[in-house]
Amino acid sequence: MVGCCPGYSVPVTTSQTSSSAVGPVLVVDFGAQYAQLIARRVREAGVYSEIVPHSMDVADMLDKQPSAIVLSGGPSSVYADGAPSVDPALFDAGVPVLGICYGFQAMAQALGGTVGRTGTREYGHTPARVAEGSCLFDGTPDDQVVWMSHGDAVQAAPEGFTVTASTSQTPVAAFENPGRRLYGLQWHPEVLHSEHGQAALVNFLHKEAGLAATWTPDNIIDEQVARIREQVGDAHVICGLSGGVDSSVAAALVHRAIGDQAHPASSSTTACCAPASASRWSTTTPRAWASVSSRSTRPSAS
Numbered sequence: 001m002v003g004c005c006p007g008y009s010v011p012v013t014t015s016q017t018s019s020s021a022v023g024p025v026l027v028v029d030f031g032a033q034y035a036q037l038i039a040r041r042v043r044e045a046g047v048y049s050e051i052v053p054h055s056m057d058v059a060d061m062l063d064k065q066p067s068a069i070v071l072s073g074g075p076s077s078v079y080a081d082g083a084p085s086v087d088p089a090l091f092d093a094g095v096p097v098l099g100i101c102y103g104f105q106a107m108a109q110a111l112g113g114t115v116g117r118t119g120t121r122e123y124g125h126t127p128a129r130v131a132e133g134s135c136l137f138d139g140t141p142d143d144q145v146v147w148m149s150h151g152d153a154v155q156a157a158p159e160g161f162t163v164t165a166s167t168s169q170t171p172v173a174a175f176e177n178p179g180r181r182l183y184g185l186q187w188h189p190e191v192l193h194s195e196h197g198q199a200a201l202v203n204f205l206h207k208e209a210g211l212a213a214t215w216t217p218d219n220i221i222d223e224q225v226a227r228i229r230e231q232v233g234d235a236h237v238i239c240g241l242s243g244g245v246d247s248s249v250a251a252a253l254v255h256r257a258i259g260d261q262a263h264p265a266s267s268s269t270t271a272c273c274a275p276a277s278a279s280r281w282s283t284t285t286p287r288a289w290a291s292v293s294s295r296s297t298r299p300s301a302s
Contacts, residue, residue, distance in 0.1 A: 022211060023065035025049040028056075030074030030084050030102050038072055038100065038190045045202050046213025058087045068096040068209040071103025073188065077152050078105045078115050086110045096181040096209040098136075098201075101150060104184035108175075111158035111182075122148035125193060126167050134164040135176060135208050136183055140196040146173075147193035150186060181208060221256075228257035 025042050029035040029051050042049035047068075052061060054074075061069070069090070076083040086106045091097060099107035105115045126148040130137040146167075154172040157163050165174035165185070173186045183204060189197030205211050237258060 022067045025068045025070060025205065025209075025211070026061055026064060026066045027051045027070045027072055028054050028061075028103065030054045030072050030106070031076070032072035032074050032102070034188060034190050035072045038070055041190045041198060041201055042070070042205065043215060043217075045198070045205050046215050047205050047211045048215040054084045054086075058090045058093070061090070062093055062095070066095055067211055068098070068205060071097065071099040071107060073101030073103060073149070076102065077117070078102070078109050079152075091180065091182055094181065096204070097183070098204045099182075099184035100190070101186060101188060104174075104186055105152060105154055107182065107184050108154045108158055108172075111161075113154055113158040113161070114156035115152055116155050117152050121151045122167065122169055123150075126187070128165050128167045128173055128187065130174065131162075131164040134174070135178060136174065136185070136200045136203050137164065137196070138203050138207065140199050144195045145193075146187035146189075146195070146197070147191050148187050153186065154184075178208075183208065225257045228254055232258055 025047055027035055027039045027042065027049055031054075032038070035051055039049040039051050049070075050064070052064075071086065074084060078085070084102075084106065086103075086109075088110045091107070091111060097107065099105075107113075109115050125145050127143065128146045129143055130140065132142065148167070148170075150170075153170050154175070157172050157175040158177075160180070161175040161177045161182070163172050163175050167173050170186055174184060176183045185200065187194055187197075189200045191197060194200075206213065237254060
């Protein structure tokens with residue numbers, strides 16, 4: 001289904017195709033500028049993703065049976081009053097977790113590491129050196145340019161973690177604990193400014209989480225077509241178009257699902273379907289409207 005989680009102001013996709021054998025990759029949003037972009041990069045790696053708010057209980061996250069979890073960046077300082085935090089129980093569930101920027105710092109703090117203000121700030125293109133043998137950086141150069149945006153930094157990694165990257169001002173720029181399937185990066189791998197950022201995400205998803213690259217945008221189309229056919233049956237449909245891209249996409253899905261059963265109408269701002277007589281076109285107000293939201297057709301936004 002498509003809807004809003006409590007306290008989350010934008011619709012998030014909460015289902016995937018029934019043919020999928022694994023759960024979604026959850027992108028936990030800490031108010032990040034790039035949360036939608038992270039979800040998009042995961043899907044570009046051929047893996048289904050969903051965005052959930054940081055306020056969601058760990059139990060509710062795990063009820064989704066996630067195949068992996070990515071903690072996004074965010075504008076807060078982890079040690080500030082009221083700053084979003086991570087329930088340490090998340091890291092004991094056996095689900096692979098990748099922390100990015102703020103998510104990296106929140107993971108470190110939750111697991112007993114040290115996070116503090118460094119007195120300096122890294123922003124923009126930053127040279128980094130990565131360690132050999134790291135899962136995240138497998139197949140990438142030892143020296144690479146990454147995109148930083150932080151004033152706080154992890155000053156000491158949690159016990160049991162290996163530091164796998166550093167910069168001139170950030171000695172702990174990445175860490176990992178393969179035994180617990182936990183990984184973190186101070187920089188933003190989801191942006192193109194990080195030279196090998198997508199490679200790090202792919203390594204996490206495919207090598208660590210063991211996820212096959214089987215998801216494509218066609219999965220969303222097939223799902224929506226099946227849902228429309230089930231909802232409409234052999235009834236006629238009113239399809240209203242505002243003329244915008246979103247309503248046109250929704251109308252195309254309706255037409256693909258039921259063909260000649262769809263009747264175009266004008267002066268409407270939504271695409272919707274309404275049961276009508278199967279033998280004649282009804283000019284009366286339908287007794288029930290079943291929404292086919294154009295928003296549900298979007299793979300993701302960037």
